[in-house]
Amino acid sequence: MGFVRLTIVGLIVMTAAYFLISLxxxxxxxxxxxxxxxxxxxxxxxxxxxxxxxxxGMAEYHASLRPKLILLVYVIPVIVVAAIHIVTTYY
Structure with a gap:
């Protein structure tokens, strides 16, 4: 149950961060x-x-790499949490 809450709260926080950084x-x-x-x-x-x-210029911006890199807001925290879980569980 704790994992589900962590996942939901994490997705909400990451989504808010994504929108703020994107704006x-x-x-x-x-x-x-x-x-x-x-x-x-x-x-x-x-x-x-x-x-x-x-x-x-904004159309060129939206086609560039920068808006896609902002999606790392979702990827990096998941990798960090997974790495912490693996390190604490198996080592």
């Missing part, structure tokens, strides 16, 4: 794209072009 990473990327647009187009007032530039 933070996307917001940082969006901010960098907006700053890059401002640096490349000083004084530009065309908000549609800016939005298209940022959306294109």
């Amino acid at each position: 933070y990473s996307r917001s940082v990327r969006r901010e960098k794209l907006e700053k890059r647009w401002a640096a490349e187009h000083p004084g530009a007032t065309d908000m549609a072009a800016r939005a298209a530039y940022v959306e294109k």
Whole structure:
């Protein structure tokens, strides 16, 4: 019963961490794209072009490796708990 509770609480915590890290990473990327647009187009007032530039950059971001690496939030804790269990049980 304790293992089931640990699993449920662990999944809830890992899911919350995944969403928070994912939101933070996307917001940082969006901010960098907006700053890059401002640096490349000083004084530009065309908000549609800016939005298209940022959306294109965000699409490239979502296709990159970084969002996939955030999934390690699920993998690493499971490996650590399994390793601790194996070490304490068999050694």
